[in-house]
Amino acid sequence: MFDFTFDSLTRSQWEDLFTQAGQSALVQSWAYGEAKRAEGWSPRRLLISQDGQPLALAQVLEKRVAGLARIARLNRGPVWLGPLALEDQLEIITALRRPWRLWRAAALFIAPELGQDHAPRLGLIRRKAPCWGSAWIDLAQPLDVLRKRLDGKWRNMLVGAEKAGLSADVSASAESRLWLMGHYAALMRDKHFTGMPPAQIAALAQSLYRPEDLLVIRALAPDGEPVGGILLARHGASATYLVGWNGDMGRKLKANNFLLWQAVVTLKAQGCLWLDLGGIDADLTPGIAAFKRGMKGEEYCLAGEFLSL
Template sequence: MVAVPDTATEVAWEPCMRERWEALFRAAGKSTLEQAWAYGQAVESEHGLTVERGLVAAGGEPLALVQSFCRRRALVRFARVMRGPVWLIDPLADRRASQVCAAIAGHYRRRRLGDFLLWLAELPQDVRSDATLRALGLRPVVTGYSSVWLDLDPPLETLRAKLHGKWRNALQQAEGSGITVEAVDHPRRLNQMLLLYDRFRRKKRFLGPNGDFIAALARADRGAVTALTARRERDLVAGIILVRHGASATYLASWTSDAGRAGQAHNLLLWRGIDALKAGGCRWLDLGGVNTESQPGIARFKLGLGGEVFSLAGTYL
């Protein structure tokens, strides 16, 4: 007989120190970069927001971790939760999930007027998720966010076999093009790479974390950042940054040149990055968002890895 969780046990909000946070974060398996401790430190240093972290538990059993970014103006507090909480239970199968959501909403909306919560909940795009959030008095203000989870547990040969044909052909082309891949393992070299990334980001006018934020993230947890560059002869032609958090990682940033694009450097960089993540014990890679309408080319590139597409319920206020 399967034990049914006791939903009568009071769900409580508790403070959580970093050592325990990191242990639970890893135990969660799939986790989000925006909820990582180091990400919170980078937000504090670069954006001047206050980070609040809590563990939601019932009867001593951890149920979820949540990190928020807060700002106060006079008597008004604005809190934002991005892709949280990190679930330690199944949010659709465990009835206590609604209590967890209620505890989070209650913590940030204590006063009817003066407390505001903007919440991109880590809940699937599902009528049950919408009902849970609406029952707390929240309403959707932004449509759902979508991305791709790539399971890194299978052997590299199996992952390669699951690549879409065009993606695999581009990888083979890059492997035979004379492009070399180097790990960026020194802060000075990372800063050089981030300057190239910022230049590319401004040229293409796309939204994303700037170089200063990525540098702050690296300072908060240098071992979490996997930065790789592609070189053709003596010239840097492309680069990517992957960030590990718990048992997962996120494809955070990239840049390329015309030579890198022609040589399919990004396919080779991401493939080598996947190999490095697997060697470091990562089990999941979040490909950092897909939007087939505004960025169809990037979406096709990410979908070509053969991962599992997911969509979240959306942002609620």
């Protein structure tokens, strides 16, 4: 028998348990839930336990429609706090759906933290949307092991960037973030793609648990000129790559390779245990997917998104 309690944890209690989970998704973090309030969503935070032992956390975003009906979304949850049998995970997900049923004038869109192979076991209506896939870098491994694991061509580009004299500037300042987001917004306009909205990044920055949970790493040319940058979000014991920008000189100097490796070095030094590469989609962005796969992380593909009525 599992116990579900809503909105019972303080932020510090949530953050402690979230860190205990090890691997975690940014979209399940307290900061992300608070940031979504700016878009009209209200976070509902659940603690799932058994015999007083915490087993999982789940953050469900809820919004009222026309003042009566409720729509809700659970994205990449629950966050499992330790090893749990698949049958128990499925039972928890089934029970978690109960507050958002059609007879309660509610519907839940759920993209659970379950592997793609387990999708049929959910017995839910599958939405026609691509499954989320990405890769984890295990930062508990020594740096020399992680470096040797890199694809040979990828590692050679990293060596070239280092020999070219690139250096890293790491900052959690608003100025650095605004600098990067300005370049990123221009990149989205020029290349006609939609990435993480700058407004959402700004809202996230206002909701951080610690100021250093949103990091900018810039690649500096030998003359000190920034030629590229990336934004990383820390959440619990994990971190996620969010956005990146590269100028013409940055591309020439292989700043992308340098920056992603510096993310590994920086996060590991800060005690972070896992880095999520922020999505791998070989169909939509094959070049980016190939680049990220050069880091030889632990790839995963989730079950997809479902509608629960």
